[in-house]
Amino acid sequence: MRQEERKTIQAAIVGAVLFLLIQIFRTPLSNIENQNWLSALYLMIGCCNIAFGFAIFAQGWLFFSDKLSKARLYTSALFFGVCIFDFLHTLSFAGIPGISSYITSEQSLWLLTFSRLASALGILVIFSREDQPVSVRGKKKVFSVAILLIVLSLGGVIFSHSIAAEQWGYSWISTLKHVVDMAVLFVYLLGVAIIVYPGKIEKSASLLIIIRALIFFAMGQVFFMNLFSIGEMDYLFGMLSSGVAYYLLLTGVYRLTIEEPFHENQQAEARINYLAYHDELTGLPNRRCLMQRAEEIVQRGEKDKTQGFSAFLIMNINHFKNINDSLGHYAGDLLLQMVAERIGNEVKSNEEMYSMGGDEFAFLMTDRTGVENCLVRATELLRLFETPVKLESGEYHISLSLGMSIYPGDGDTAEELIQNADTAVHNAKEQGVEIRRYIPAMQMKAKERFKLENDLRRALERNEFYLVYQPQVQLDTEEIVGMEALLRWDHPKRGLVSPIDFIPIAEESGLIVPIGEWVLRTACLQNKQWQTAGYRPICVSINLSMRQFLQPNLDGKIAAILQEIGLDPCYVDLEITESMTLDKETAFDQLNRLKRLGLFISIDDFGTGYSSLHYLKNMPIDRLKIDRSFVSEVMEDSNNAAIVSTITSMAHHLKLKVTAEGVENKEQLQFLRQQHCHEAQGYLFSKPVKAAEFEQAFLTPLVVSPSS
Incomplete structure (x- = not known):
């Protein structure tokens, strides 16, 4: 039994025992009843209850207003009214002048x-249902309704009591x-029963406190209720019990x-971070994690030129496809796990192992004294597989x-080091x-890279760039709701150069800034031309x-470009990556200024960067x-499916x-529709196409209603 469950049972036992003890010692207690003393004590306890009630109200109205939930908002509104009733009751019952003369x-x-x-009714209704987030905009509406109900209820209780007393007498009212x-009392006990109903899921610690x-x-x-006697001491103990209840509820x-x-x-x-940075089959850190680690090594190396050598090893199982085909995928998965375990058991200080997906593994060695030392260690790792691997169907040499x-x-x-390995x-x-x-x-030579950069510098002035557009489809209606503009380079000698x-x-080289500005201007101009031609407006991403x-x-x-073209900012969607938000203050300032334009x-590429959910919500x-x-692997890899589901839900x-x-x-x-994903793009709908083809295939004329 959990600690909170034990506390709940203990609370029930303690409450029952205290009640019985008070009834047993009723006579001694009644001997100390003094009107002035009781009134003062009643007033003190009542004020404490009012303070707790106000704290419950303030928790929903004044504090954490950006994290509202239905349970907290409705509880806050409920105890706003309860506070007012308790306040009036405490002052009038304690005989405070000015109040007691109006309220008997x-x-x-x-x-x-x-x-x-x-x-009782409020707690029963609120906490017997599953809690849900609620819009902050609805807060004032809830409290407006609450205030109206409080005023009507307060007037109803006071005036109906007076009328009833005159017509039917105090005996009937009693x-x-x-x-x-x-x-x-029944509703309170019913609330306990419904919340602890055994058919429900296991109760959280907070529900047990409630x-x-x-x-x-x-x-x-x-x-x-004064079941056993009549005396003001009962009301005092009742207020004291209520005070404990208020505190627990808060x-x-x-x-x-x-x-x-x-x-x-x-x-x-x-969980998102773990799924994004670990391989499900072997439990090893994956390629994304290795990339992050490699970037750390490069950054440290730029600052400290005296650090030792670091070796990036990529290992591939020979003829793994044949093993999969002949023994089956289960045996193939088992083999990958055994290879990971055998190498992992040999990891020493300043060494790390990663899964690169499929039959590929990475091994990182840092702070080495020389290249020869790295080669010797690499040879030792390969020698680990001179001993055959035992699978269910027998032993195999790999x-x-x-x-x-x-x-x-x-x-x-980091990318070069991993790619080169x-x-x-x-x-x-x-x-x-x-x-x-x-x-x-083994790769493009530095001279070729330098030549490509020179050609890139002249590509803009030679009009070698062009844009292609890929449609974005709303999954509910399968309607084209947007398009992403993608850059292509038609080199005069090399032909199409991959982005x-x-x-x-x-x-x-910094050329991305003028190139990016050209992309922005061209995409916006094309979108405006389509609107002018009478097509239904859609957003361009x-x-x-x-650097931009x-x-x-x-x-x-951007404002100058849009004003020059005459395109409404609501038809432009700017895509950034998570890495751009690492400097939170700069990113937030830039994004706020862009949002003010109406973009x-x-x-x-959400899920591959390093941004925190704590900052994402703001x-x-x-x-x-x-x-x-x-x-791409959502149907084959449960990790990827879990990531997509988690991101969509969040x-x-x-x-x-x-x-x-x-x-x-x-x-x-179909999987994305089940996760209630709003939109999608990809080769299932269309590959990126040139403007003329996109216009013909995906744009629809704007239907204008006839004027009256």
């Missing part, structure tokens, strides 16, 4: 009864009050609606090929050798590079775009749109 002691007791009835008191509050409310109500509501959702968000963030890149020397960036392992397999270290001849080849060069995003006058440039903002964005790497809670990239088949589309 009998009316005061009816105020108390009505207060307890409202709290009987009615006793019936209502019994009903209040149950304890109901127990003390019920005990206080028993005192107010604690329970805070934990249920603020603390627990906060911890759930933390757990969701941790071998691995290994490619290696060394930092510094074989790459200046990967190139080396494929070269080793082609050459039929165990180990190959990367050499420049993968020239975009990194443009980024490093344009990618921003890091960091420009201090970016909003001014839409999307986070592209970021002025409109949409998350799920990276194609998650979508986006719905944050009131953001979700667009999935890289949708290639109907199975992926």
